[in-house]
Amino acid sequence: MRIREEKGNTIIEDVKDFDLSQTLECGQCFRFYKQDENDYVVVAYNKLLHIKQDGSNLIFFDCSENDMESWINYFDLNRDYSQIKKFLLRKDKVLKPAIEEKWGVRILNQEFHETLISFIISQNKQIPHIKQLVRRISENYGSYLGSVNGEDYYSFPDCSVLGTITEEDFREMKTGFRAPYLADAVLKLSLGELKAADFKGVGEEEARKKLMTVKGVGEKVANCVMLFSLGYRAAFPIDVWIKRIMEELYFNGEDTSKDVIAKFAKENYGEYGGYAQQYLFCYGRDNKVGK
Numbered sequence: 001m002r003i004r005e006e007k008g009n010t011i012i013e014d015v016k017d018f019d020l021s022q023t024l025e026c027g028q029c030f031r032f033y034k035q036d037e038n039d040y041v042v043v044a045y046n047k048l049l050h051i052k053q054d055g056s057n058l059i060f061f062d063c064s065e066n067d068m069e070s071w072i073n074y075f076d077l078n079r080d081y082s083q084i085k086k087f088l089l090r091k092d093k094v095l096k097p098a099i100e101e102k103w104g105v106r107i108l109n110q111e112f113h114e115t116l117i118s119f120i121i122s123q124n125k126q127i128p129h130i131k132q133l134v135r136r137i138s139e140n141y142g143s144y145l146g147s148v149n150g151e152d153y154y155s156f157p158d159c160s161v162l163g164t165i166t167e168e169d170f171r172e173m174k175t176g177f178r179a180p181y182l183a184d185a186v187l188k189l190s191l192g193e194l195k196a197a198d199f200k201g202v203g204e205e206e207a208r209k210k211l212m213t214v215k216g217v218g219e220k221v222a223n224c225v226m227l228f229s230l231g232y233r234a235a236f237p238i239d240v241w242i243k244r245i246m247e248e249l250y251f252n253g254e255d256t257s258k259d260v261i262a263k264f265a266k267e268n269y270g271e272y273g274g275y276a277q278q279y280l281f282c283y284g285r286d287n288k289v290g291k
Helices: 020-024 065-074 081-091 093-101 112-121 127-141 167-172 176-190 204-211 219-229 240-250 258-286
Strands: 002-006 009-013 032-036 039-044 047-054 057-061 144-148 151-154
Touching (some): 002 065, 009 065, 020 047, 047 065, 047 144, 057 065, 081 258, 093 258, 112 127, 112 219, 127 151, 167 176, 240 258
Antiparallel strands (some): 002 009, 009 057, 032 039, 039 047, 047 057
16 A cells, blocks of 8 residues: 555555445445545545545545545554455355455444434434435534535534534434434533543443443444444444344344344454454345345
């Protein structure tokens, strides 16, 4: 992986085990906006990015090398995914089709408070509607970051601003039954009762319990927040889709409890459970496994 600047853009050459579209479109984030094939606008960490993939090269438009550290971390580009894949395939040959097809998926390192709010919203929602609601919150309460191709983009509000949003405000933004859950979450975030630093060195079970103190946050949402923003790469979120996928691939298509699936994932994938989940989820969704 080599980094160079060219005409105000920064280019990362020879990126391995990364596909921009697979990574952004696999259900782990909601602030991406497709411009063209392998060409996206991404909003994260109060920054606006226009990014395009050309083969094994990534082009960061109007972005200096000084800004690259945060984006390299966001896209998890310093991690060796070839070793992760080798580990998983040694443990489990069933994963081979999923890993081969979704070879370019990486797990993003997202901002904690935005991830928590986004996945509370995600309950019983399709991705386009989740994106719409997250964007609405950002436009109403965030800061203007700039425009790309004539579209304006806004940051996700910080915790102090989130704390000013009432349950009624959330209802007016069409969040439905999630409004009281969101109101409870933003209150805890604004008071400092929940912050990313509190999870440093905390075990997986304790972290999950802490997140589930938020009204309406169950194991699935907690695991998503842990996996996508807090670095718990063994976390294995189980929603309706992953339950069906696991049942078809590992349990002869039989109805299997989430507890049994979670135990199986922990024993089978170990510390790399989150990576296995993403490969399986993206592969299963696109190939209608367990439908």
